[in-house]
Amino acid sequence: MVVAGDEVRRARPSDGAALALVEALSRPGVVDGFTVTGWHHRPVDTERAIDVDQSNESVVVSGPDGGAVVKWVVRSGDGHDPAPDRVSRLVDAGFDAMPRPWGLVQWQGEARAELVAMVTELVPGARDGWEWAVEDARAYPAGSAGLEQSATEPARALGEIVARMHLGLADDVPPRADAARAAMWRDDALAGLAEARALIDGAEGERLERHADSVRATLASLGGAAGTPLVPVHGDLHVGQVLRGDDGAYRVTDFDGNPVVPGPERTALQPAATDVAGMVQSLDHVAYVVLHRTPGVDAAAVERWRQEATTIFLAAYRRTLAAAGRSALLDESLLEPLRLRQVCREYVYAGRHLPHWRYVPDRALRARYEVETDR
Known part of the structure; x- marks a missing residue:
């Protein structure tokens, strides 16, 4: 979110939230109930929206050495998202036939973990x-x-x-x-x-x-x-x-x-x-x-x-x-x-x-x- 004076609103592409998330991947760990998992990191300095209808919201972040897609989960789920476990297993196995995962963020509630965002490498011309x-x-x-x-x-x-x-x-x-x-x-x-x-x-x-x-x-x-x-x-x-x-x-x-x-x-x-x-x-x-x-x-x-x-x-x-x-x-x-x-x-x-x-x-x-x- 963005806080400006008395205004509090959801962040939009170009506000820098996706850039900040990618930067956080370089410091994996648990922060205030949020678990940050980082597998890969590159410097990025610009962000733009992907202008399509999506059940989630994706933002492209770019830098001098390439970019990534930050997928924000914008609707609270039921705690049954298989992506974190599936992707983690494949990373551990060395599976490379997927867009390279940079990392993910989960919020740990009392009963379950919720995926907040996932970051994967941008595939040129995909x-x-x-x-x-x-x-x-x-x-x-x-x-x-x-x-x-x-x-x-x-x-x-x-x-x-x-x-x-x-x-x-x-x-x-x-x-x-x-x-x-x-x-x-x-x-x-x-x-x-x-x-x-x-x-x-x-x-x-x-x-x-x-x-x-x-x-x-x-x-x-x-x-x-x-x-x-x-x-x-x-x-x-x-x-x-x-x-x-x-x-x-x-x-x-x-x-x-x-x-x-x-x-x-x-x-x-x-x-x-x-x-x-x-x-x-x-x-x-x-x-x-x-x-x-x-x-x-x-x-x-x-x-x-x-x-x-x-x-x-x-x-x-x-x-x-x-x-x-x-x-x-x-x-x-x-x-x-x-x-x-x-x-x-x-x-x-x-x-x-x-x-x-x-x-x-x-x-x-x-x-x-x-x-x-x-x-």
Whole structure:
């Protein structure tokens, strides 16, 4: 905040609050109930707002040697923010495929710790996967990029990164899900299907109704997931959470979990397949976005891109786990039901917030259950 005479107001970018926070990272410790964790520090001297709608407020701070993004948590949470633990684990593991964390500040209340702010390095020219992956998928059928450049190499990099992330997050001997946890996943997935059916009408709703029994049967198999290894997963992993910068490197971001699920679920351990299914399904969705938004596009070429990207991603992920001797972290039997759970969540998101997005889960459903000529 800013205090000027009798006036007390919330600080704005250019007031210097973000600069002061970054400076505080060079002196980690506990101050008046606030815990300051510092991993990296550079001098910064200017700050500016990021002018987009956000659930939090982000400010860019810059200096002669680069800059960072200060993300202020502006709404009091429920104490279930997984980002501090996830990022700390990855820093300790030496995981470098994320914007370099500079530090964070937490307030320790009587019952729980609340994240106040997190600072991560600014990635020059960064764009998320809903931009770069869509461009890649569009470039291949247009003939401006080959399959290796547009699908194989990015998917291989993503598969290796997600596997290394899980290796950094997982315990040496991971706990395993019990029957009650598996039943909870099943019930949550079936509730998502029920809500999707209630929200989606029109031709998309009719199609969902036609295949609802098949979807339900696949989702119900989550009830048999007792014994699967549990990991502190990313929790909201899709191509939009992967930045590609001017240097061509890929970096995973936003470790604060799925914002639409209850707080306790955001911090709960999950199967590694949760993240893997989310990423694979989002690669499918990239293809559907290109088909929907690119008049006259070669649909067969887009389908080749989709198949190559998803196949190579999974192969690279499995290969990286195997090289570390930890193939058991991925429960293959969960991939299909968790992918369908994500499809149902996309329906719900469209029904609640973005009606035109319904074409994406609708295409995903058609790809699974209807003949090729109907796609």
